Amino acid sequence: MIANSTLMAPWVQELHFNHLSIPIxxxxxxxxxxxxxxxxxxxxxxxxxxxxxxxxxxxxxxxxxxxxxxxxxxxxxxxxxxxxxxxxxxxxxxxxxxxxxxxxxxxxxxxxxxxxxxxxxxxxxxxxxxxxxxxxxxxxxxxxxxxxxxxxxxxxxxxxxxxxxxxxxxxxxxxxxxxxxxxxxxxxxxxxxxxxxxxxxxxxxxxxxxxxxxxxxxxxxQPRSPPVVKHSHIEFMRVDDGSTLTMSLWQEKPVQKCYRISREFQAQLKAQAQAQSNEKFSCTTFDVMAAHIWRSWVKALDVKPREYKLRLTFSVNARQKLKNPPLKDGFYGNVVCVACAVSSVYELVNGSLADTTHLVRQARNGISEEYLRSTIDFVEVDRPRRLEFGGKLTITQWTRFSMYESADFGWGRPIYAGPIDLTPTPQVCVFLPEGEADSSGRMVFCICLPENATSRFTEYLCSVVSTDEYVNRKKLLN
Structure with missing residues (x-):
């Protein structure tokens, strides 16, 4: 049975915030x-x-x-x-x-x-x-x-x-x-x-x-002399958005939705993706969560045309990739590469979670020292002048940041540490750590949607099939 939002309540919790005015x-x-x-x-x-x-x-x-x-x-x-x-x-x-x-x-x-x-x-x-x-x-x-x-x-x-x-x-x-x-x-x-x-x-x-x-x-x-751009860097490519995605998000002010995701739900997603795959593959929690949210978001927005190619971009910490020379421990500058997965609307809507997870995993694994150097050289040769949002969802992963531990100024851990408002850039989704010291692997994510798509998104988000149920369905189909 496909789990609905009621059945999944212990695993997926929609979070609500007060609409208020703060005089200061x-x-x-x-x-x-x-x-x-x-x-x-x-x-x-x-x-x-x-x-x-x-x-x-x-x-x-x-x-x-x-x-x-x-x-x-x-x-x-x-x-x-x-x-x-x-x-x-x-x-x-x-x-x-x-x-x-x-x-x-x-x-x-x-x-x-x-x-x-x-x-x-x-x-x-x-x-x-x-x-x-x-x-x-x-x-x-x-x-x-x-x-x-x-x-x-x-x-x-x-x-x-x-x-x-x-x-x-x-x-x-x-x-x-x-x-x-x-x-x-x-x-x-x-x-x-x-x-x-x-x-x-x-x-x-x-x-x-x-x-x-x-x-x-x-x-x-610094860039190489002369610059050597060895990759296509589709993450920076300007796309004339021929889909309904961007228009539906920017026509009216979208609403910010937040969800708390349990460790059990994350494990169930990974099990589902691995059960669907024809080959054994390992994926991270990020891979499968990013894939599932991307698919749910596109379905909820009912993006058309179905053959249109969409992008999922996310930053990858490349510190450990750099060997020649390695960076010192105290380096605090930007050492992130933008990974990019590409899929048609049709493939996202009708394909399997495993297929999309593969795309995310491939994009993440594609970040290497050479990719980082190529990115530096690409920006040197063709410096992008504007943020490109066309046909894109960008996921920012803050779950590995020590936000709560780092912010003890002598008054204990903060009650909350993180961002507040994604609506100025509604094609950005943020993964956040839980604030409690013992969060049992839970995470929170925030995403923006038009008001009329929020209930559909929640439904798709919670639609996870158990591994046993998926295997049984597959036997019946065969």
Whole structure:
């Protein structure tokens, strides 16, 4: 029997968030300069690799962290001062974060240093209590006021902006949130966790802690001379979207849906994919979850025409792929490649979970040191100028980031750590770790859909056949 959403309730739980308005008062904007001398002066610049400044990295990554008042009772120093003092300390070894991004010839970006730059911290207050915000374990677009944006700030603006923007919002109950924006050009997700961990450990101990020592070394990822592009890099290809997919998502503001997925459900998906395959194959939980969500999303959106080719893209950490030379442990720049699986709408809708899982697995396994070097050279030869969303779903995997462990500033683990709002980029899906210390392998994912497709998506998501049932069906068909 195909499982419906009621039967699967213990395995798949749809999460709901409150629709609310959060009034805040901005009390202070505080520039944060490095607490000591740094190896860069006014007029100096730093090289960014083509992985740092490719179009997908030219954004700020917003995240939020909530902390209960319980942890603050023993604190003698105000939260804002603790965070600002610790940030000033870590900006010495992480001094590139105190610079700014500017554009040089041919659209290339670099970090430059001028007078009175530094990071920016914002002090804010809300009359609300944390309890009034609803479920703090579910990403909620209504939390947007808790992450600072400049008045009239343009979308995707990164030039001449502080590279760290943090907003501390104190709530009436004594709890607080830290809304953080880090420029993706300076670090990828793993690098961001390294920086966040150093900041938190420094705040917790009252003395500078960097383990491992931060390493810039972006020159190791320079393009070859001459560039050698050995792969087609369809992940960057501009596609004139001839399908209904993009139009259906952008015509009206989509809604953000979040689901908690149990370890049992993930195991059942893997078993189903392996039972369907004509050959023995190993796949990761990511492979099968990505395949299942992609198929469910396309079915729910009823994409046409059926022969249209769609793409699934996702980032792969390539640190361990680099051998010549290897990167140091403290390297915090972007070392991700964009993997891309391609399938027609017909194959996604009518094919098997195993078929799509194979495609995801092949794309992931296709990332090698040579693919990384080819990506760097491709961007050098033909630098993409805009984000391409045509016929595409992009999955961002945050489940391996130590977000909760890294964000203990001395007030314990945050109640929630992660993003808040995917709707500005509705073709992005995010896999998130569970906030509880013992989550038993559960994960949360968020995805955007038009309102009229949400119930269909939930139905397809929960439609998993047990291994025994699949084998029995196959015998009957044969």
């Amino acid at each position: 008062t901005i009390n202070n904007l505080v520039p944060i300069m490095p607490a000591g001398p740094i190896p860069a002066g006014s007029g100096d610049s730093l090289y960014l690799s083509n992985l740092d400044d490719m179009i997908g990295a030219r954004v700020f990554t917003p995240t939020i962290y909530f902390y209960k008042a319980d942890y603050l009772n023993s604190a003698k120093t105000p939260v804002m001062k603790t965070l600002c003092d610790a940030l000033a300390c870590v900006l010495v070894p992480y001094y590139p974060f105190s610079g700014r991004i500017r554009e040089t010839k041919n659209g290339k970006l670099e970090v430059f240093f001028g007078p009175e730059q530094g990071a920016l911290m914002i002090e804010a207050y809300s009359e609300m209590a944390l309890a009034e915000l609803g479920d703090l374990t579910v990403p909620n677009p209504a939390w947007s006021p808790l992450i600072y944006r400049f008045p009239n700030e343009e979308p995707y603006k990164i030039l001449d902006m502080p590279l760290i923007i943090g907003q501390v919002t104190q709530f009436s109950c004594g709890g607080f949130s830290l809304g953080l924006r880090l420029c993706h050009c300076i670090c990828d997700g793993i690098g961001a966790m390294q920086f966040l961990g150093a900041w938190a450990a420094t705040a917790r101990t009252g003395t500078l802690v960097t383990n491992p020592e931060p390493c810039w070394d972006r020159e190791l990822l």
